[in-house]
């Protein structure tokens with residue numbers, strides 16, 4: 513392929529700016545993904561500007577304060593002392609050399625993709641787009657989003673007639689800006705793998721875009737893996753998350769069978785995990801949570817319909833995982849019943865509402881569904897979570913609760929462990945409680961007739 517001179521020169525200039533750490537990096541969406549990413553670039557010496565529509569986040573960062581538990585306020589202050597600014601003035605996007613989009617991709621009320629955040633972001637970028645810029649989408653989404661949704665908006669609404677550099681351009685129709693997709697693969701709460709050591713996948717709309725994106729990420733990640741297109745990169749992320757979702761559903765289903773057969777699923781998983789090949793352990797739980805695993809697979813199911821294709825594994829896994837909070841409620845009812853108590857009128861202390869241990873993220877947490885189900889059954893419910901001081905209103909819930917102190921556990925009819933935070937002393941919890949229903953095997957190794965593992 514012949515790369516036109518203007519496009520080649522612009523690409524060369526950007527590459528050189530990246531190599532010299534002079535490229536201005538704009539990160540759109542300063543949440544769990546965008547803020548740590550911004551800090552990595554600041555740490556590597558890049559001038560970084562973060563953009564968000566949430567003025568509280570902008571104000572907090574401008575004051576040098578963090579709003580994410582695992583990011584210390586000192587890190588924000590250090591970044592501010594270097595070249596980091598946060599703003600909601602999107603006209604400043606024109607100053608950026610590379611723009612990375614990290615906005616949410618939730619489901620809509622019909623369980624289909626809600627791409628409104630990507631669309632709004634594309635519309636915010638387009639008027640300020642200029643030749644030579646690199647735009648990268650990081651939000652998890654269905655294959656085709658970058659090429660079919662993002663690029664057309666950028667091209668249609670930029671008013672300067674700028675076109676994206678494409679794989680098949682001829683010298684006359686060359687692009688003026690570069691586009692790539694690169695999925696975020698972070699594992700919140702995982703302290704064993706440094707973010708830098710997670711290989712970064714990159715798919716460019718054309719080889720030059722791929723090379724520029726690889727060069728930009730090469731500055732902060734130890735390994736960059738290029739794939740042939742944005743769609744291949746989009747699909748890679750979905751494969752990873754669907755693999756996880758399906759395997760969690762598998763162990764959740766086998767847990768239900770093991771309970772019926774009087775077997776301990778955790779013992780079985782630990783034994784199977786000793787096999788040095790062909791097996792990777794996944795663990796059962798009270799249901800899926802987080803912004804990724806319960807949501808992303810349905811982005812693919814939705815897209816597959818366009819191809820008359822039914823993604824049966826995804827649907828089945830979804831059905832099993834969605835049923836787990838109902839299993840928890842039924843197990844709690846059975847455990848109380850053994851003590852001649854009913855759900856109706858019981859006072860239950862729920863431990864851990866974050867969707868997984870040692871993090872402060874409540875999104876799609878199964879604890880929220882469990883609380884709603886228990887309230888419907890007439891349970892008075894309190895919760896404790898060292899990372900979540902209160903629960904307000906979210907996409908699918910409106911609970912209005914505050915974290916209760918972890919004391920007088922003997923006054924509750926049952927303590928229900930939903931998230932196994934490491935900071936809890938499970939021995940004392942069992943000792944002080946009348947009854948403990950444990951959905952995570954957090955009480956492993958503790959022998960007590962008060963414990964019901966479910």
Ligand SMILES: NC(=O)c1ccc[n+]([C@@H]2O[C@H](COP(=O)([O-])OP(=O)(O)OC[C@H]3O[C@@H](n4cnc5c(N)ncnc54)[C@H](O)[C@@H]3O)[C@@H](O)[C@H]2O)c1
Nearest residue numbers: 541542543544545564565566614615617632633651652696
């Ligand atoms: N959180 C994770 O662990 C994780 C891991 C891998 C991938 N992802 C994916 O990364 C993406 C972002 O996830 P997140 O967890 O950071 O979400 P988040 O909700 O924590 O952050 C998103 C941010 O984008 C901002 N925003 C929304 N619309 C905007 C707009 N038009 N312009 C500017 N800012 C806007 C929000 O105010 C928010 O601060 C999602 O697609 C998610 O699936 C997340």
